Amino acid sequence: MMDAIQKTLLEQVAGLHEVPQGAYSLRINGSLHGKNDSENISIVKKEDKPGIDIYIKPGTKNESMHIPVLLSQSGLKEVVYNDFHVGADCDVTIVAGCGIHNSGSGESEHSGIHTFYVAEGARIKYVEKHYGQGDGNGKNVMNPTTVVVMAKDSYMEMETAQIKGVDSTKRDTRATLADGATLIVREKIMTHGEQFAETNFTVDLNGENCATHVISRSVAKDKSRQSFLSHVNGNNKCSGHTECDAIIMDDAQVIALPQIEANHVDASLIHEAAIGKIAGEQLIKLMTLGLTEKEAEEHIVNGFLK
């Protein structure tokens, strides 16, 4: 049974009140709490290291699976390896997420290393939410690594969100795309207090007519620091777009380095980066509609990260 804190974490990272229907794997405080296979999705616990292998049968359509991780024991540190084998012509949604509740003084850390093997023609939507809470002095640390290997004509949408309570995060995402493959990444981050968030994306556009969009929106408040680095390498006839859009507030610091590298004459690559405070005219407009300055600021930030 999950306790109240664990249920709160589960709701925050997966939008679930109880263990989900269908295929799922729930990890709590460093061990596998429960798992369930479906007809098309099987989950196998790794024998040599912590983690699971997920096998999705070719042709599986309109199925979703959840793999939340919850940490409510202060000071726990873990590295987990999850490998996703997505069969050809699948159309599936995978919801991952990590919630940490740290009420002690030890540093809690979860490092999930997720590797996706997306077979030919498969479509996958991958959603990952990170959330931290706790009333102790211990820090909540999450360092996710995502490796994506995309076969011909496959399609992947990756949505990551880290909105609250994670003191330190270093996200590494590496992807290689074959002919006709498409990868869309949407990242949303809000940092506050003295938090630190670093994200690195490396996308190798190796196949002909493959494409990527790597889009990051972030808000840095208080004394927090953020660093966004992306490397989109066009190694064939391909298109790549990387964009970082950040709102900076208070005494925060934001670094954005969207890098594009063309190694082929038909590689079409675009990068954009914008960092700025909330525009005064946006605040004024909402204040003329009756909001206070603080309410206006909240609306602008929430909309930006929606």
Next chain:
Amino acid sequence: MLEFINVSYETLDGKEIIKGISLQIDDRFVAITGPNGGGKSTMAKLIAGIYMPTSGRILLDGEDITNLSITERAHRGISFAFQQPVRFKGITVKELISIASGKNISVSEACQYLSEVGLCAKDYINREVDGSLSGGELKRIEIAMINARGTKLSIFDEPEAGIDLWSFNNLIQVFRSMYERTKGSIVIISHQERILDIADKIIVVSGGEIAAYGAKNQILPELLGAQAGCRFTKEACK
């Protein structure tokens, strides 16, 4: 009723934009016109609280609102449609109209406000108010927000700017129906004769002062006469 008592406004570098204006606006539909740079938009921003007067007082229905914030004035019933509407990444048309009306409005209510300004709600309610909307679309959404607020004083800063000719006819209709439907007062800053023509009174602001203020029937012929007397027009007609 809105009252300016000897209101002046100077910029930080000491340029006097409004020079001791005193006037009362107690008609339901007043147009403010005058040459560019004459102080019209500054007057509107002084009313909305975006600028604070350097000296003088502003009263709304007898209450001194000079030192009230933008938010407090909004709560007192002042609405202000910007000349250059603001864009918001991630905030939808429906959300903005909801904020304006002070409650979470239904799709049919949003539809009503948007159709009044010539927009099909289905195409717009879930659109973000960002760079994907054209200047004309943003202007109409701006007017829809003021409609949704339904306050006792609505100020429009050059609502015709950026609106195409076809939409302009509808715009006149929007103001006509607003005038008929609501009990509030409308103040419009405009250069357009057809907008001035539907006002009860016209204020001419030039060089930071009131150059003329009176009934439309009195002011409009003078303005049009002044245009007819333009040296360039006369020379062009020779």
